[in-house]
Amino acid sequence: MHLLRKIGFYLVALWAAVTLNFFIPRALPGSPVDAVLAKLALRGPVAPETRRAIEVMLGADTDRSLFQEYFAYLGGLLGGDLGVSVTYFPTPVSQVVGQSLPWTLVLVGMATTFTFILGMALGTLAGWKRGTWLDSLIPATTVLQAVPYFWLALLFIYVLSVNLGMFPISGGYDYTLVRPAFDYPFLSNALYYAFLPALTIVLSSLGGWLLGMRNMMVSTLSEDYILTAEAKGLSPRRVMLMYAARNAMLPSVSGFAISLGFVVSGSIVVETVFSYPGLGFTMLQAVQNNDYSLMQGMFLIITVSVLAANLVVDLLYGVIDPRTRARG
Amino acid sequence: MTDTPASRRGRFRAALRRHATPSLVIGVGLVVAITLFGVIAPMVVADPLAISSAGMVGPSAEHWLGTTQTGQDVLAQLAWATRGSLVVGIIVALLALFLSAFFGILGGYLGGWVDEAFSLFTNVVLILPGLPLMIVIGSYVQQRGLLLIAVILAITSWAAAARVLRSQTLSIRTRDYVQAAKIAGEKPHRIIAVEILPNLLPVMSSGFVFALITAILGEAGLSFIGLGVVGTQTWGSMLFYAQNGQALTLGGWWWFVPPGLMIALLGCGLSLINFSIDGIINPRLRTAPKAARSVRRAEEADDSEAGDSEATTKEALV
Numbered sequence: 001m002h003l004l005r006k007i008g009f010y011l012v013a014l015w016a017a018v019t020l021n022f023f024i025p026r027a028l029p030g031s032p033v034d035a036v037l038a039k040l041a042l043r044g045p046v047a048p049e050t051r052r053a054i055e056v057m058l059g060a061d062t063d064r065s066l067f068q069e070y071f072a073y074l075g076g077l078l079g080g081d082l083g084v085s086v087t088y089f090p091t092p093v094s095q096v097v098g099q100s101l102p103w104t105l106v107l108v109g110m111a112t113t114f115t116f117i118l119g120m121a122l123g124t125l126a127g128w129k130r131g132t133w134l135d136s137l138i139p140a141t142t143v144l145q146a147v148p149y150f151w152l153a154l155l156f157i158y159v160l161s162v163n164l165g166m167f168p169i170s171g172g173y174d175y176t177l178v179r180p181a182f183d184y185p186f187l188s189n190a191l192y193y194a195f196l197p198a199l200t201i202v203l204s205s206l207g208g209w210l211l212g213m214r215n216m217m218v219s220t221l222s223e224d225y226i227l228t229a230e231a232k233g234l235s236p237r238r239v240m241l242m243y244a245a246r247n248a249m250l251p252s253v254s255g256f257a258i259s260l261g262f263v264v265s266g267s268i269v270v271e272t273v274f275s276y277p278g279l280g281f282t283m284l285q286a287v288q289n290n291d292y293s294l295m296q297g298m299f300l301i302i303t304v305s306v307l308a309a310n311l312v313v314d315l316l317y318g319v320i321d322p323r324t325r326a327r328g
Numbered sequence: 329m330t331d332t333p334a335s336r337r338g339r340f341r342a343a344l345r346r347h348a349t350p351s352l353v354i355g356v357g358l359v360v361a362i363t364l365f366g367v368i369a370p371m372v373v374a375d376p377l378a379i380s381s382a383g384m385v386g387p388s389a390e391h392w393l394g395t396t397q398t399g400q401d402v403l404a405q406l407a408w409a410t411r412g413s414l415v416v417g418i419i420v421a422l423l424a425l426f427l428s429a430f431f432g433i434l435g436g437y438l439g440g441w442v443d444e445a446f447s448l449f450t451n452v453v454l455i456l457p458g459l460p461l462m463i464v465i466g467s468y469v470q471q472r473g474l475l476l477i478a479v480i481l482a483i484t485s486w487a488a489a490a491r492v493l494r495s496q497t498l499s500i501r502t503r504d505y506v507q508a509a510k511i512a513g514e515k516p517h518r519i520i521a522v523e524i525l526p527n528l529l530p531v532m533s534s535g536f537v538f539a540l541i542t543a544i545l546g547e548a549g550l551s552f553i554g555l556g557v558v559g560t561q562t563w564g565s566m567l568f569y570a571q572n573g574q575a576l577t578l579g580g581w582w583w584f585v586p587p588g589l590m591i592a593l594l595g596c597g598l599s600l601i602n603f604s605i606d607g608i609i610n611p612r613l614r615t616a617p618k619a620a621r622s623v624r625r626a627e628e629a630d631d632s633e634a635g636d637s638e639a640t641t642k643e644a645l646v
Contacts, residue, residue, distance in 0.1 A: 258488050
């Protein structure tokens with residue numbers, strides 16, 4: 001029952017994302033066609049036939065009703081058809097997505113997992129040793145949390161890449177040295193290029209996890225069952241990990257959805273700073289080139305990835321919190 | 329009312345003493361300083377858009393924060409950007425507060441299918457990542473005015489606060505005084521306004537402060553990628569021009585460090601205020617570290633008296 005409810009919710013969220021993606025361009029003033037024409041008009045006079053050509057290019061030339069278009073769009077999505085990219089014409093959008101997805105998936109996935117584990121561990125410790133010097137970690141993480149992702153990225157580039165020359169300024173790997181393949185030279189090169197973007201994401205999202213965990217630890221530690229556990233003479237380590245931390249973790253895990261949204265939004269901007277060949281950078285390239293179908297494909301794939309990650313975390317939640325299983 | 333102004337002032341002062349922790353003082357200080365800078369500085373600085381031939385010059389007596397690539401004064405730009413960012417932030421935070429109160433409190437109070445529908449809607453908005461949605465909307469609209477950007481930022485950032493307000497409302501709704509008001513025949517809107525809303529004020533003020541941080545960070549991100557308000561200077565748009573003006577590779581740190589630092593300081597100040605509000609709402613957070621410290625001090629005193637070597641094992645227990 002619990003599981004069905006969850007899956008039902010994700011289906012509704014998926015439908016909402018798909019529908020938004022369909023209706024936003026149609027509900028807002030100004031069509032993509034007008035936007036492209038406006039940009040062209042900046043460079044010089046536009047011939048009347050150009051309008052027709054752009055309409056055909058963007059697929060806005062049909063006289064079908066909104067409903068027919070909506071269902072044709074849904075049908076196309078089911079078949080994996082996201083339209084054709086204008087920037088990389090005639091590559092289909094799904095192929096461009098396929099090329100940039102692994103970059104973001106690895107970068108954001110690894111950085112988030114690492115941050116989560118580190119944040120939980122430090123938060124547990126800070127809550128357990130409350131009232132010691134570890135409390136001074138809190139103001140430090142607050143500053144980190146308030147720093148915009150992209151500004152931190154700019155500082156890193158300025159100090160570590162431009163001035164010290166320790167890291168590359170931009171890109172996902174060195175085009176002159178390696179070709180994308182599953183071998184050691186490419187992977188180590190990619191890891192070297194991913195280090196600074198990952199460091200940015202880790203540093204600016206660590207504070208939230210740490211602080212949430214620390215506050216929950218402090219609240220949990222004053223519960224009666226902690227006192228009971230201590231009175232039973234259990235080892236402090238067991239009380240800290242199995243009694244306090246396990247319960248204090250629950251809100252952080254269920255709050256994963258909110259945090260992941262932040263991290264994904266932040267990583268889009270970080271990717272543009274580093275020109276990292278992932279989804280966010282490609283999406284902004286699409287915006288700058290008026291490549292509307294590519295942009296919307298990117299929006300859809302980012303949203304679906306976030307939904308999928310949350311579904312996985314939700315399923316894991318059942319493993320950590322036995323109460324959800326008992327109710328089901 | 330038996331309250332005299334004097335006794336009320338006395339109580340206010342006592343409350344101030346109780347809650348005026350160092351973090352609250354520093355937080356309020358930072359926020360007030362930045363706000364004053366944003367209000368007053370634009371009136372005294374030079375024209376932020378005036379171009380001069382002295383491009384990319386470091387800080388000097390003439391230009392305290394140096395100049396941009398086109399010779400514009402960075403300090404003047406920073407002053408106007410501070411005002412712009414604060415205005416956007418406050419508008420967005422107010423809109424988000426209103427939306428979260430509407431969906432959270434109304435849903436939580438009414439219950440039934442309204443609550444089901446509202447919380448489903450809230451959770452869907454919460455789970456959809458905000459920035460990609462803003463990018464899609466922002467790229468379709470060419471004339472991006474202040475209000476449009478504010479609305480976009482608000483509709484993507486109210487959901488988390490709504491969820492908190494809903495759960496708080498659910499717990500307040502079942503309290504005796506609310507039940508009593510209901511039985512006494514009070515109208516629902518009066519119960520919400522008089523019985524429930526005052527109890528939610530601390531949570532709502534914390535939500536407002538948080539919304540302000542999110543809004544300013546969100547606006548900065550949107551402006552930084554070139555999709556912000558057209559024609560208004562904000563911290564994000566300064567960083568956008570700094571990156572496009574090769575400030576990084578030309579070594580113009582005075583151009584891109586100040587706007588980011590302002591965002592960080594304001595965010596830090598607001599978070600510190602929020603900690604103090606959290607401490608008022610949840611006294612455990614405030615008292616627990618203090619209690620742990622006093623227990624340890626007592627034990628240390630105990631240990632030194634007895635001269636006992638168990639100190640280290642006991643320390644690990646606390």
